[in-house]
Amino acid sequence: MTLENISCNKSFGGWHKQYRHDSSTLGCTMRFAIFLPPQASEQQPVPVLYWLSGLTCTDENFMQKAGAQRLAAELGMAIVAPDTSPRGEDVADDAAYDLGQGAGFYLNATQAPWARHYRMYDYVVQELPALIEAHFPVSQRRALAGHSMGGHGALTIGLREAARYCSLSAFSPISHPVACPWGKKAFTAYLGEAPQHWREHDASLLMREASQGLPTLVDQGLDDSFLTEQLMPEQLELAAQHSGYPLTLRRHAGYDHSYYFIASFIEDHLRFHARHLGLTG
Numbered sequence: 125m126t127l128e129n130i131s132c133n134k135s136f137g138g139w140h141k142q143y144r145h146d147s148s149t150l151g152c153t154m155r156f157a158i159f160l161p162p163q164a165s166e167q168q169p170v171p172v173l174y175w176l177s178g179l180t181c182t183d184e185n186f187m188q189k190a191g192a193q194r195l196a197a198e199l200g201m202a203i204v205a206p207d208t209s210p211r212g213e214d215v216a217d218d219a220a221y222d223l224g225q226g227a228g229f230y231l232n233a234t235q236a237p238w239a240r241h242y243r244m245y246d247y248v249v250q251e252l253p254a255l256i257e258a259h260f261p262v263s264q265r266r267a268l269a270g271h272s273m274g275g276h277g278a279l280t281i282g283l284r285e286a287a288r289y290c291s292l293s294a295f296s297p298i299s300h301p302v303a304c305p306w307g308k309k310a311f312t313a314y315l316g317e318a319p320q321h322w323r324e325h326d327a328s329l330l331m332r333e334a335s336q337g338l339p340t341l342v343d344q345g346l347d348d349s350f351l352t353e354q355l356m357p358e359q360l361e362l363a364a365q366h367s368g369y370p371l372t373l374r375r376h377a378g379y380d381h382s383y384y385f386i387a388s389f390i391e392d393h394l395r396f397h398a399r400h401l402g403l404t405g
């Protein structure tokens with residue numbers, strides 16, 4: 125598998141780099157970003173936090189706006205940020221911001237015209253970590269986090285693939301997509317109209333049935349314009365209470381849906397993951 129390096133910037137003693145590669149899972153060329161802390165070496169492979177971004181994002185939003193590099197460098201944690209969908213002229217798309225390119229919803233589509241390329245679940249779970257672990261000085265200790273659509277991705281993937289991760293976190297996740305407009309629209313297009321095929325992509329439904337769980341931190345701003353109609357964190361909370369899932373859900377007065385909110389609390393998420401990745405006590 126060939127990786128093409130397209131940018132390289134020193135940051136807090138480590139390196140922020142972007143790469144392009146041909147994805148066999150998605151059938152297109154993909155871009156991702158990686159932050160490697162100064163500690164990373166073949167002798168000392170470091171654990172990795174995978175960050176899944178939200179609607180309209182690329183690999184760049186988190187890396188440029190969240191302000192995670194200083195602490196990741198201190199903790200000795202790599203961060204990988206993939207794109208949010210397959211990309212390219214021959215990849216199906218939609219004019220709306222919440223479907224198609226930039227809106228992959230971290231699932232494997234089953235419906236035409238999406239099924240050919242939209243396989244972000246397999247890309248995030250299998251292809252990307254295999255690529256990262258083969259080419260960079262990182263260990264197989266992984267954590268998963270994300271924002272909004274990416275929070276939905278982090279929670280649903282972590283709930284279904286618990287053996288692959290040490291911890292999960294999310295900012296403002298789409299917590300109950302089977303019941304919100306973003307989720308219903310995307311799931312109808314990608315998975316078809318039958319809601320029984322949607323269940324395994326709904327964090328609240330998965331959490332409700334979970335028999336064991338990963339330590340999970342969720343932060344939600346109370347001035348988020350998407351809170352009531354799209355995000356529904358209370359459904360996640362009810363599900364965790366039902367199954368005894370180890371969820372910590374925090375609500376923050378005055379914060380909205382933006383990266384200003386993420387930047388305000390990213391330190392807590394990195395320290396939370398560092399504990400569960402074995403970097404700190």
Ligand SMILES: N[C@@H](CCC(=O)N[C@@H](CSC=O)C(=O)NCC(=O)O)C(=O)O
Pocket residue numbers: 177178179180181185189221271272273274381382383
């Ligand atoms: N109405 C906006 C919607 C796009 C938006 O708010 N995107 C969020 C994620 S929303 C859920 O997944 C985001 O992270 N944007 C990028 C950023 O850098 O802030 C629109 O039309 O764009």
